[in-house]
Amino acid sequence: MPPVVRIAPSPTGDPHVGTAYIALFNYAFARRHGGRFILRIEDTDQERSSRSSEDAIFEALRWLGLEWDEGPDKGGPNGPYRQSERLDIYREHIDRLLATGAAYRCFCTRERLDELRRAQVAAKVEHPGYDRHCRGLDPAVGAARAAAGETHVVRLAVPTEGDIVVHDRLRGEVRFGVAQVDEQVLMKSDGFPTYHLANVVDDRLMGVTHVIRGEEWLSSTPKHVLLYQAFGWEPPEFYHLGLLRNADRSKLSKRKNPVSVFYYRTLGYLPETFLNFLATLGFSMQDGRERFSLDELVANFDLSRVSVGGPVFDPVKLAAWNGEDMRAMPVDELVARIQRDVLSTTRLTRMVELSRERISRLDDFIPFASFFFGASIDLRPVLGEFALKGRTRAEVIDVLALFLEDIEKDRAARSFTKESIETFSRGFCERTGWKTKEIFGLLRLAVTGRVAAPPLFDTLAACGKDRVRLRLRETIDTLRALPE
RNA sequence: GGCCCCAUAGUCUAGCGGUUAGGACGCGGGGUUCUCAUCCCCGAAACCCGGGUUCGAGCCCCGGUGGGGUCACCA
Numbered sequence: 001m002p003p004v005v006r007i008a009p010s011p012t013g014d015p016h017v018g019t020a021y022i023a024l025f026n027y028a029f030a031r032r033h034g035g036r037f038i039l040r041i042e043d044t045d046q047e048r049s050s051r052s053s054e055d056a057i058f059e060a061l062r063w064l065g066l067e068w069d070e071g072p073d074k075g076g077p078n079g080p081y082r083q084s085e086r087l088d089i090y091r092e093h094i095d096r097l098l099a100t101g102a103a104y105r106c107f108c109t110r111e112r113l114d115e116l117r118r119a120q121v122a123a124k125v126e127h128p129g130y131d132r133h134c135r136g137l138d139p140a141v142g143a144a145r146a147a148a149g150e151t152h153v154v155r156l157a158v159p160t161e162g163d164i165v166v167h168d169r170l171r172g173e174v175r176f177g178v179a180q181v182d183e184q185v186l187m188k189s190d191g192f193p194t195y196h197l198a199n200v201v202d203d204r205l206m207g208v209t210h211v212i213r214g215e216e217w218l219s220s221t222p223k224h225v226l227l228y229q230a231f232g233w234e235p236p237e238f239y240h241l242g243l244l245r246n247a248d249r250s251k252l253s254k255r256k257n258p259v260s261v262f263y264y265r266t267l268g269y270l271p272e273t274f275l276n277f278l279a280t281l282g283f284s285m286q287d288g289r290e291r292f293s294l295d296e297l298v299a300n301f302d303l304s305r306v307s308v309g310g311p312v313f314d315p316v317k318l319a320a321w322n323g324e325d326m327r328a329m330p331v332d333e334l335v336a337r338i339q340r341d342v343l344s345t346t347r348l349t350r351m352v353e354l355s356r357e358r359i360s361r362l363d364d365f366i367p368f369a370s371f372f373f374g375a376s377i378d379l380r381p382v383l384g385e386f387a388l389k390g391r392t393r394a395e396v397i398d399v400l401a402l403f404l405e406d407i408e409k410d411r412a413a414r415s416f417t418k419e420s421i422e423t424f425s426r427g428f429c430e431r432t433g434w435k436t437k438e439i440f441g442l443l444r445l446a447v448t449g450r451v452a453a454p455p456l457f458d459t460l461a462a463c464g465k466d467r468v469r470l471r472l473r474e475t476i477d478t479l480r481a482l483p484e
Numbered sequence: 485g486g487c488c489c490c491a492u493a494g495u496c497u498a499g500c501g502g503u504u505a506g507g508a509c510g511c512g513g514g515g516u517u518c519u520c521a522u523c524c525c526c527g528a529a530a531c532c533c534g535g536g537u538u539c540g541a542g543c544c545c546c547g548g549u550g551g552g553g554u555c556a557c558c559a
Binding site: 008009010012042043044045047048049106110113117124125126127128129153166168171174175176177179180182184185187188189190192194195196199214215216217218219220240242243245247249250251277280281282283284285288289290291307308309310311312313314316317318319320321323327 | 485
């Protein structure tokens, strides 16, 4: 029977390199064995999910050439592929669990749970978690209270003794004592399922045979195993891959590395090289060759040759390979790629509009517009400009760091249009009490490396979110590294 | 901190009881070149520690150490 695999990202923020990494292995496995690769959107967090970041996931995966067989945008026999559109299905399954006692209603208030957690943390209990307060509740009473409209959640009833064994095909038997498995919420008070429930139900209903995902999920897999048991289902095969790491070996994070797939596209990495690089982080070819195409990967893919240690994502090696591949390309094709990705008419038009008033010869355009391109810029000529009257260097560093952090959280600013950046930036100045002149000046310096440039917000938008973010981060690092 | 996972050069990896421990990025040196880059050649650089098992352990077992993940009405 051909395998069925899936990638199940949640549409929050930018499309993550880690998602691409996991998608790649799922894709390769499905293609290698003539199976199906499903894209399912896990948007059960109403707070954080957005349609724009869902679109970004599609775009990122397609840029890499990891096309799926079934998904929200193209349908398929197992739809809908958006969890927010499958609420009835989860409701039905929750009822089944409720009926058999595998789950129970919980009416505890947020306050009680907060208090409970606080007490547990203070007492340093071994296994903090829900105290099963509502577990003893008569199901009939629970049902009546729910019917009367009382807010509640539904929790998983975990056995009180024994071990839960997870069979991981990459790691062997992994055993969890029942005491470490929390009585997780399966259905939230807003009627949405949590990841655990939705994930198990969907994988089953969609016929998923192999769950290939990140190691971060390993410790919640016993809950999933319990759910499969409760439904009387055979669990799929589990493969937990090591997580991509920063240079300091912590989990890859945007504080320390560009993690948006779009960053790599913006800066002109070749998608095929990027994919090749990701593949070698967790997989090695039988014959030892490490430069290969997606098709070659598919032809040789073997899950048993996937490594489980969390690899450090080394941008230097990626860049070296990218250069190699650019040199190996026929020059016509290189030119075509540059015209398409770097100097498209759309982008060129925008940059020319922003530059024309400031240049007097056609040929001036290229040197003038240099800050629209590339990654780092040379800050040395303007380093002195970062010294603001009445502000210490530490204050300048902190305010830039705060700006970077806050703009990330701002929902509207995520679109990174001229307007949204301006609105955010003005609000930022009001909140922090910094003058717009100060903040706008710092941003201009950090991103363009100049004291004079086209209108700031147009410029930031034209440079793009990922480039701006990178330059702000590098400015902060540069200022920090400066001698007293 | 509890639980779980992981452990070959700085980094990514090969190895699957007997190898001069292989490759790649990076680094050093040399050659080609007006410069730089490319390209080619050469080199330095690793089996975390301690116990076992075995005629023999990077490979198997146990312990330690180190790193990571996870402990939400987020995924």
